[in-house]
Amino acid sequence: MAKQHVNTTINGDPVEFLCEPDQTVLDVLRDVLGLTGSKEGCGTGDCGACSVIVDGRLSCGCLMLGAEAEGREITTVEGIAEGDKLHPVQQRILEEGALQCAFCTPGFVVAAKALIDQNPDPTETEARYWLAGNLCRCTGYDKIIRAVMNAAADVRGEAA
Amino acid sequence: MTYEDGKLKVVGTRPIRPDGVDKVTGRANFGADHSMPGMLWGRILRSPHAHARITGIDVSKAEALPGVKAVVTGADMAESSGSADAGESAINLRDLSRNVLAHDKVLYDGHAIAAIAATSDKIAREALKLIDVGYEVLPHVMDVDEAMKPDAPLLHDDMFTEGIEPTPETSSNIAKKMVIGFGDVDDGFAKADVIIERTLKTAPVHQGYIEPHACVATISEDGQAVVWCSSQGQFVIRDLCSQLLGMEAADVRVIPAEIGGGFGGKTTVYLEPVALMLSQKSSRPVKMTMTRGEVFRATGPTSASSMDVKIGATRDGRITAASAEFRFQAGAFPGSPVGAACMASFAPYDLENVSITGYDVVTNGPKVAAYRAPGAPQGAYAVETVVDELAEALNMDPVDFRALNGAREGTKAPYGATFKVVGNLECLEATKDHPHYKSNLGPDQGRGVASGFWFNIGGQSAATVAINPDGTVSVVEGNPDIGGSRASMAMMAAEVFGVAVEKVRPMIADTASIAHNDVTGGSRVTFATGMAVVQASEDAVEQLKKRAAKMWDVEVEDVVWQDGAAHTATKDAPLTLADIAAQAGRTGGPITGNASINARGAGPAFTTHICDVEVDRETGAVEILRYTAIQDAGKAIHPSFVEGQMQGGVAQGVGWALNEEYIYSTDGNMENPGFLDYRMPVASDLPMIDTVVIEVPNPSHPFGVRGVGEAPIVPPLAAVANAVYDAVGVRMTELPISPPRLLAAIDAYKAAAE
Amino acid sequence: MARVLLSGDLGRRFADGEAEIEVKGDSVRHVIAALEDLYPGIAEVLSDGRMAVAIDGTIHQDGLYEPVPADAEVIFMPAIGGG
Numbered sequence: 001m002a003k004q005h006v007n008t009t010i011n012g013d014p015v016e017f018l019c020e021p022d023q024t025v026l027d028v029l030r031d032v033l034g035l036t037g038s039k040e041g042c043g044t045g046d047c048g049a050c051s052v053i054v055d056g057r058l059s060c061g062c063l064m065l066g067a068e069a070e071g072r073e074i075t076t077v078e079g080i081a082e083g084d085k086l087h088p089v090q091q092r093i094l095e096e097g098a099l100q101c102a103f104c105t106p107g108f109v110v111a112a113k114a115l116i117d118q119n120p121d122p123t124e125t126e127a128r129y130w131l132a133g134n135l136c137r138c139t140g141y142d143k144i145i146r147a148v149m150n151a152a153a154d155v156r157g158e159a160a
Numbered sequence: 161m162t163y164e165d166g167k168l169k170v171v172g173t174r175p176i177r178p179d180g181v182d183k184v185t186g187r188a189n190f191g192a193d194h195s196m197p198g199m200l201w202g203r204i205l206r207s208p209h210a211h212a213r214i215t216g217i218d219v220s221k222a223e224a225l226p227g228v229k230a231v232v233t234g235a236d237m238a239e240s241s242g243s244a245d246a247g248e249s250a251i252n253l254r255d256l257s258r259n260v261l262a263h264d265k266v267l268y269d270g271h272a273i274a275a276i277a278a279t280s281d282k283i284a285r286e287a288l289k290l291i292d293v294g295y296e297v298l299p300h301v302m303d304v305d306e307a308m309k310p311d312a313p314l315l316h317d318d319m320f321t322e323g324i325e326p327t328p329e330t331s332s333n334i335a336k337k338m339v340i341g342f343g344d345v346d347d348g349f350a351k352a353d354v355i356i357e358r359t360l361k362t363a364p365v366h367q368g369y370i371e372p373h374a375c376v377a378t379i380s381e382d383g384q385a386v387v388w389c390s391s392q393g394q395f396v397i398r399d400l401c402s403q404l405l406g407m408e409a410a411d412v413r414v415i416p417a418e419i420g421g422g423f424g425g426k427t428t429v430y431l432e433p434v435a436l437m438l439s440q441k442s443s444r445p446v447k448m449t450m451t452r453g454e455v456f457r458a459t460g461p462t463s464a465s466s467m468d469v470k471i472g473a474t475r476d477g478r479i480t481a482a483s484a485e486f487r488f489q490a491g492a493f494p495g496s497p498v499g500a501a502c503m504a505s506f507a508p509y510d511l512e513n514v515s516i517t518g519y520d521v522v523t524n525g526p527k528v529a530a531y532r533a534p535g536a537p538q539g540a541y542a543v544e545t546v547v548d549e550l551a552e553a554l555n556m557d558p559v560d561f562r563a564l565n566g567a568r569e570g571t572k573a574p575y576g577a578t579f580k581v582v583g584n585l586e587c588l589e590a591t592k593d594h595p596h597y598k599s600n601l602g603p604d605q606g607r608g609v610a611s612g613f614w615f616n617i618g619g620q621s622a623a624t625v626a627i628n629p630d631g632t633v634s635v636v637e638g639n640p641d642i643g644g645s646r647a648s649m650a651m652m653a654a655e656v657f658g659v660a661v662e663k664v665r666p667m668i669a670d671t672a673s674i675a676h677n678d679v680t681g682g683s684r685v686t687f688a689t690g691m692a693v694v695q696a697s698e699d700a701v702e703q704l705k706k707r708a709a710k711m712w713d714v715e716v717e718d719v720v721w722q723d724g725a726a727h728t729a730t731k732d733a734p735l736t737l738a739d740i741a742a743q744a745g746r747t748g749g750p751i752t753g754n755a756s757i758n759a760r761g762a763g764p765a766f767t768t769h770i771c772d773v774e775v776d777r778e779t780g781a782v783e784i785l786r787y788t789a790i791q792d793a794g795k796a797i798h799p800s801f802v803e804g805q806m807q808g809g810v811a812q813g814v815g816w817a818l819n820e821e822y823i824y825s826t827d828g829n830m831e832n833p834g835f836l837d838y839r840m841p842v843a844s845d846l847p848m849i850d851t852v853v854i855e856v857p858n859p860s861h862p863f864g865v866r867g868v869g870e871a872p873i874v875p876p877l878a879a880v881a882n883a884v885y886d887a888v889g890v891r892m893t894e895l896p897i898s899p900p901r902l903l904a905a906i907d908a909y910k911a912a913a914e
Numbered sequence: 915m916a917r918v919l920l921s922g923d924l925g926r927r928f929a930d931g932e933a934e935i936e937v938k939g940d941s942v943r944h945v946i947a948a949l950e951d952l953y954p955g956i957a958e959v960l961s962d963g964r965m966a967v968a969i970d971g972t973i974h975q976d977g978l979y980e981p982v983p984a985d986a987e988v989i990f991m992p993a994i995g996g997g
Contacts, residue, residue, distance in 0.1 A: 037186020682996020
């Protein structure tokens with residue numbers, strides 16, 4: 001089968017690419033477009049390391065075919081910071097030391113931003129359940145949750 | 161210890177790690193993030209059988225597929241022999257080469273048999289289907305106790321149990337028997353008023369790192385190779401690859417990618433030698449990654465265990481004797497961590513009579529690999545469960561019982577050596593005093609405590625320091641940064657120089673750029689590599705003082721180094737790093753410091769954990785309500801990262817206790833090789849994990865550091881199991897305590913009570 | 915003199931169970947040689963790469979050339995691997 005020709009928007013920029021029919025959005029991001037920030041941890045949608053935001057909705061890049069990106073708006077971890085200004089989620093993760101190997105970090109950054117966009121004042125339980133689709137094996141989640149709660153407060157404009 | 165608490169300016173603070181911004185923006189490059197021009201994609205064909213003889217491999221159809229550039233099998237691998245020193249322990253090269261690519265037999269579901277390199281991943285995977293392998297399926301054995309029986313299916317004809325005199329004449333699956341201990345346990349048990357004896361079991365569990373193995377390898381026509389891979393030690397990868405493939409170490413340059421978790425599982429090779437062989441055959445770079453399924457099926461989990469523990473005590477609470485037999489499953493090739501289990505499990509106790517027997521047993525599962533304090537969590541689960549029962553039988557508080565019998569300075573450890581200054585009693589005291597321990601519990605809620613120990617190791621590290629012309633400092637070291645060690649190295653160097661930590665930039669070198677460094681593992685990096693960085697920095701400070709003396713025309717004895725500058729009595733103005741560095745050329749050349757050590761005096765870590773659970777009697781689900789981990793870290797260089805290590809180890813231990821296990825079909829195939837059914841803790845499974853960092857300094861390290869990374873995984877298995885007992889009165893002696901199992905146990909307990 | 919405790923497997927195999935002995939030796943290598951005189955065959959076991967040695971409580975994963983201070987406690991034990 002011939003390659004698929006796709007037009008999409010990634011991190012605000014128009015992008016045109018060719019991909020195999022069975023390549024996922026994750027494959028395309030990493031192997032076709034060179035955006036290796038999104039990671040493959042499992043390929044089956046169970047770990048969240050490939051988290052991206054598609055038309056405003058948190059999704060696993062590994063569960064979506066590259067061809068399905070046609071006409072959509074995709075945000076990856078590379079598009080979370082604004083220029084040289086880190087998003088509060090990114091800044092708080094750094095300040096709290098909420099990262100160790102940092103392989104899951106891109107997924108958490110994207111997922112946490114999606115959370116705060118949808119729910120600007122999450123409780124700890126809401127944050128934990130929203131982020132239950134992002135596996136971390138290093139941190140035990142404690143500092144990540146604290147960072148996300150503090151980041152939500154930052155976005156609301158409050159002192160944490 | 162040279163640097164006094166109270167005067168420290170950088171060590172003990174919490175700066176943002178120097179590699180942090182790259183890590184939160186997706187810029188940092190992990191094993192699979194690298195590409196080389198002209199790169200091929202490699203894939204591995206794996207055995208569908210748990211145990212079979214390979215009767216033939218026909219690769220002709222695969223080779224003929226357009227796009228396929230190379231095919232390799234075990235036959236292409238030189239017959240390796242002897243042992244390699246992988247920095248931490250001797251590794252049997254013959255076993256390793258057979259694990260990387262099977263020779264005459266496949267020994268587990270997922271065992272690698274052949275590999276393809278092709279112009280696309282798609283073609284590589286298609287080509288795998290075209291390889292014809294003939295199998296003579298053999299009976300298999302998965303369970304360690306079954307594998308020890310005389311009529312068990314045999315994995316290796318040439319395995320005769322080591323450690324038995326005389327050496328047995330018939331081969332078996334028991335690779336080794338060992339015994340450690342001292343005193344007279346029979347006499348000790350005779351003196352006991354209460355004896356508790358239990359058998360406990362654990363299942364194989366995987367380290368569960370989120371990043372699958374990945375590498376890109378290339379060999380030039382003249383035999384010089386470059387391997388880009390994520391690992392816990394680029395030097396081990398280099399040495400194992402060069403020895404397995406008959407290459408010289410200097411011809412293999414291994415560049416460390418960022419590593420997405422290891423926990424011991426990435427201290428060995430799987431893909432790297434295969435990628436090199438494919439690259440050699442195709443004359444092109446080859447990229448290989450594992451799928452999650454391959455990671456589970458074919459990379460080392462840790463051993464399943466079957467353990468008998470017996471402890472006796474007098475009525476006033478003093479342990480009189482302790483004995484254990486640990487039977488550990490090694491997977492397809494020998495090398496379970498049963499030795500460490502034997503040595504570590506009773507270490508928190510001051511004993512007069514102790515005897516521990518260990519068996520290393522092969523089974524038809526993947527060859528086990530190190531997993532965070534290898535062997536100790538299993539052994540501690542068994543011992544700490546029995547200790548809990550003993551304390552209850554004696555009507556003593558479990559923490560008081562542990563403190564009464566607690567190891568301390570002067571205690572003889574089970575392996576015979578005498579402990580120097582250690583923090584076990586301090587941890588127990590902090591446990592007793594902690595608000596968590598004094599808080600109340602409700603119905604179906606329970607509390608468990610458990611102690612743990614890990615040796616921590618020192619080992620070889622080399623570091624260099626260069627003073628840049630503007631006075632900033634570059635630190636070059638050789639340990640992959642798995643949890644923030646770059647930050648700790650920069651902080652220790654900054655403390656020595658007396659400058660802000662942002663003026664010190666650490667860098668992790670490849671195997672061609674720095675001398676050998678032992679792995680990032682064994683809780684050694686902050687201790688040993690930290691020591692090397694400190695010594696290299698101190699060496700540089702000596703050079704700086706000499707240059708200052710030259711610039712001032714004074715004696716070097718009259719120069720002191722303080723707050724980032726040289727001072728001398730006869731001059732008002734100091735000479736800063738920048739001042740001296742600017743004149744480096746004139747005063748003798750570039751200013752560097754070096755250190756190359758085999759770090760001695762690693763300080764062991766003791767730890768105590770408190771776990772509260774609530775049991776749902778309808779479903780058997782266990783909720784962790786509250787968890788506190790108390791551990792002696794010697795000195796926390798960067799407290800956030802020390803706390804992080806403790807929290808991460810706890811989470812892994814909780815998963816091990818409650819949900820994680822390898823589930824096998826009757827055919828010996830792994831049924832849950834994915835994150836959906838190999839159920840690791842997620843954010844909604846855990847509460848905040850409180851940590852108390854005790855600091856009983858290790859005098860051998862300039863800042864008092866003890867390794868922290870491994871000890872945290874040791875107590876949680878028993879802490880959780882003891883809490884479940886406290887909640888519902890059911891003693892779970894098999895892990896995991898998954899809902900169906902706990903429910904069955906609760907029902908049985910109810911039925912027995914009626 | 916170094917104080918050596920032979921227990922567990924080593925004690926069983928060479929010393930009828932357990933033995934605490936004093937031998938002459940200012941390095942681990944010399945201690946092993948002195949032990950070989952008392953227990954023929956023990957040197958091969960103790961020099962195996964999979965043995966570690968604890969000198970006054972400090973564990974050396976490959977300590978063949980380590981100096982042994984006067985009156986130090988010397989314990990041979992299996993090497994451990996970390997993770």
